[in-house]
Amino acid sequence: MANKCPEYANLQHEVQLTLHTLSDLTRAMLDAFHNCDRDRFVQLDKELEATVGRKERTIGALRQHVKEHKCIGPEVQ
16 A cells, blocks of 8 residues: 555545444434434434535545645545
8 A cells, every 4th residue: 555645644534434424324314214203313314414515525625635746545536
């Protein structure tokens, strides 16, 4: 594996955390749906939408960093 610059590693970590959060929120939302917990479902839906926005921003920042600094990492299209 090639060495990555510190900023790339930081952005990569942020993407990973955000994707884990999306996964956790989706599971919780499914549970709320199965349990007919409308209030919890609505709350989780709002959190999920905000997290999707964060995911888009962090992946965008990673793409921009790779483009500008030619850092080596997985292809992020």
